[in-house]
Amino acid sequence: MSLLVVGTVAFDAIETPFGKTDKIVGGAATYAGLAASYFTNKINLVSVVGDDFPKETIKLFHEKNINTEGLQIKNGEKTFFWSGKYHNDMNTRDTLVTDLNVLSAFDPIVPDSAQDCEFLMLGNLMPQVQKSVIERLWKRPKLIVLDTMNFWMDVAWDSLHETLAMVDVLTINDAEARQLSGEYSLVKAAQKILKLGPKYLIIKKGEHGALLFDKNQVFFAPALPLEDVFDPTGAGDTFAGGFIGHLAATNDISFDNLKRAIIFGSAMASFCVEKFGTERLINLSQDEVNERVQEFIDLVQFDIVLV
Amino acid sequence: MSLLVVGTVAFDAIETPFGKTDKIVGGAATYAGLAASYFTNKINLVSVVGDDFPKETIKLFHEKNINTEGLQIKNGEKTFFWSGKYHNDMNTRDTLVTDLNVLSAFDPIVPDSAQDCEFLMLGNLMPQVQKSVIERLWKRPKLIVLDTMNFWMDVAWDSLHETLAMVDVLTINDAEARQLSGEYSLVKAAQKILKLGPKYLIIKKGEHGALLFDKNQVFFAPALPLEDVFDPTGAGDTFAGGFIGHLAATNDISFDNLKRAIIFGSAMASFCVEKFGTERLINLSQDEVNERVQEFIDLVQFDIVLV
Numbered sequence: 001m002s003l004l005v006v007g008t009v010a011f012d013a014i015e016t017p018f019g020k021t022d023k024i025v026g027g028a029a030t031y032a033g034l035a036a037s038y039f040t041n042k043i044n045l046v047s048v049v050g051d052d053f054p055k056e057t058i059k060l061f062h063e064k065n066i067n068t069e070g071l072q073i074k075n076g077e078k079t080f081f082w083s084g085k086y087h088n089d090m091n092t093r094d095t096l097v098t099d100l101n102v103l104s105a106f107d108p109i110v111p112d113s114a115q116d117c118e119f120l121m122l123g124n125l126m127p128q129v130q131k132s133v134i135e136r137l138w139k140r141p142k143l144i145v146l147d148t149m150n151f152w153m154d155v156a157w158d159s160l161h162e163t164l165a166m167v168d169v170l171t172i173n174d175a176e177a178r179q180l181s182g183e184y185s186l187v188k189a190a191q192k193i194l195k196l197g198p199k200y201l202i203i204k205k206g207e208h209g210a211l212l213f214d215k216n217q218v219f220f221a222p223a224l225p226l227e228d229v230f231d232p233t234g235a236g237d238t239f240a241g242g243f244i245g246h247l248a249a250t251n252d253i254s255f256d257n258l259k260r261a262i263i264f265g266s267a268m269a270s271f272c273v274e275k276f277g278t279e280r281l282i283n284l285s286q287d288e289v290n291e292r293v294q295e296f297i298d299l300v301q302f303d304i305v306l307v
Numbered sequence: 308m309s310l311l312v313v314g315t316v317a318f319d320a321i322e323t324p325f326g327k328t329d330k331i332v333g334g335a336a337t338y339a340g341l342a343a344s345y346f347t348n349k350i351n352l353v354s355v356v357g358d359d360f361p362k363e364t365i366k367l368f369h370e371k372n373i374n375t376e377g378l379q380i381k382n383g384e385k386t387f388f389w390s391g392k393y394h395n396d397m398n399t400r401d402t403l404v405t406d407l408n409v410l411s412a413f414d415p416i417v418p419d420s421a422q423d424c425e426f427l428m429l430g431n432l433m434p435q436v437q438k439s440v441i442e443r444l445w446k447r448p449k450l451i452v453l454d455t456m457n458f459w460m461d462v463a464w465d466s467l468h469e470t471l472a473m474v475d476v477l478t479i480n481d482a483e484a485r486q487l488s489g490e491y492s493l494v495k496a497a498q499k500i501l502k503l504g505p506k507y508l509i510i511k512k513g514e515h516g517a518l519l520f521d522k523n524q525v526f527f528a529p530a531l532p533l534e535d536v537f538d539p540t541g542a543g544d545t546f547a548g549g550f551i552g553h554l555a556a557t558n559d560i561s562f563d564n565l566k567r568a569i570i571f572g573s574a575m576a577s578f579c580v581e582k583f584g585t586e587r588l589i590n591l592s593q594d595e596v597n598e599r600v601q602e603f604i605d606l607v608q609f610d611i612v613l614v
Contacts, residue, residue: 089491184396186514187534207493208515211532220529220606225518227494259609290613299527300607302566306597 002042003248005033007123009047013083024277025057028123031234034281035241035268037064040249044114046070048102050078069111077102090229108133118142119248127160145169150176165197173204221262224270231276235269242268267292309349310555312340314430316354320390331584332364335430338541341588342548342575344371347556351421353377355409357385376418381409397536415440425449426555434470452476472504480511528569531577538583542576549575574599
């Protein structure tokens with residue numbers, strides 16, 4: 001089934017304890033699209049860049065079967081730029097620069113060729129913009145996944161809630177789940193958040209894995225213990241891309257398949273953090289992906305027979 | 308196989324956001340012994356209390372098949388007392404009172420009847436005291452599990468390392484693994500710590516589960532997402548007790564059985580935190596334990612068939 005990915009396509013400059021980069025290509029839709037491309041070859045991108053954005057990256061999107069008809073290129077304008085510096089623990093970072101540039105007036109236009117999408121990934125953006133995408137689709141997709149962040153809880157509480165009411169899966173981290181619900185217990189937080197609209201909630205806990213909740217069930221997905229986390233930028237978007245990519249490829253939105261999708265998303269995220277930016281996501285082989293997924297299987301496997 | 312549990316038997320006074328207790332019975336060996344009693348009925352306790360310690364608790368130990376011949380009762384002296392207050396997140400706490408009392412001169416004496424133990428649980432104590440227990444055993448047990456804490460890394464680095472060199476399994480939390488190894492990455496920390504002596508390292512991550520490492524493998528055990536953590540006191544000791552209790556009952560120290568043991572330990576710990584002190588560990592039925600273990604199985608179960 002075809003997948004529509006909406007989100008930022010951007011430049012990032014990243015500093016970690018392992019080194020720093022010049023401007024490199026990043027953005028939620030970039031990471032999500034690349035991750036999804038390992039699972040499905042019907043991907044449409046809706047985003048915006050300036051005329052400073054490299055043609056080679058657009059060519060790369062095409063090689064990965066990511067249709068860029070919905071990628072607006074604004075002449076005489078600059079691509080969204082973010083710069084950040086990670087602390088030694090890699091779990092916290094300081095934003096150094098946020099130049100919205102073309103993003104400040106982003107009006108997402110879904111091309112007719114992408115209107116038939118059955119799976120919609122709404123990467124982190126202003127909630128009002130995310131909502132407008134849903135409203136502009138001729139037909140509601142089978143599954144809408146929304147990513148957001150604490151910033152929108154601080155400055156756009158009401159429109160975030162309006163948007164949340166329209167989606168099927170929300171992905172946020174544990175601190176955001178606590179902020180959104182006002183509950184410290186993630187179990188209680190999940191039950192409150194599921195009353196806001198989403199049928200499923202994924203709480204991303206970084207190195208501690210992820211939790212998937214619906215009203216009656218919970219699934220705990222591990223994170224792969226890694227020797228080094230080189231650069232966490234984009235890990236959450238990569239996770240989301242692998243997740244929805246698997247769902248779109250299998251066209252199965254059962255809880256059991258959502259669990260599988262979380263493992264695939266986690267596997268993709270574990271690649272993402274091994275190098276700066278999108279580098280590790282560009283040339284993976286199917287064997288590498290399968291071996292990594294097998295590591296996740298082995299990591300949590302145990303056999304207990306209760307008598 | 309018979310199990311020897313060495314550690315504190317104590318009074319605790321606990322304050323959490325949910326309430327506070329007067330002096331209640333606690334201590335590492337109390338929690339570990341009670342948890343182990345759900346798996347094996349050959350348990351020996353080595354510890355020390357004052358004559359203020361309640362006879363009913365000693366009776367309870369006997370009911371749980373915990374032999375107290377090695378529990379020294381010091382006339383005219385007082386039982387070790389600890390008091391602490393948990394913060395709202397339940398992950399951090401302040402120690403309000405530590406009265407060592409009988410513990411300050413604790414000389415662990417292993418009764419002849421406990422000398423045949425094949426499994427030894429050394430609860431958190433001064434490393435020199437833990438070491439003396441190993442030295443006093445006529446025959447080295449099949450498996451020695453050691454629990455310790457950051458305090459001993461601060462004040463008894465050398466004797467902690469001497470003790471570590473003599474044990475098979477070390478259980479510590481993630482912050483302690485980082486302190487002991489000087490490595491932030493838990494994978495790197497584990498490999499360094501395994502060079503200090505232990506064949507296996509268990510890193511306890513509280514609500515985030517636990518990791519089991521040997522030189523070549525890693526296992527990620529989930530924690531059960533709970534609505535409320537009422538009182539985390541003793542959870543780590545309860546985990547250790549369930550862990551070694553299962554190993555002693557099955558007399559199997561393969562990596563696969565260590566994985567099962569971690570799940571049983573995690574299940575016991577998930578009960579422990581549901582009420583103050585040891586309350587929840589006293590009257591569990593086998594059905595309750597099995598149901599809880601089944602929840603852990605369901606929590607992480609997924610089926611991916613790689614092609």
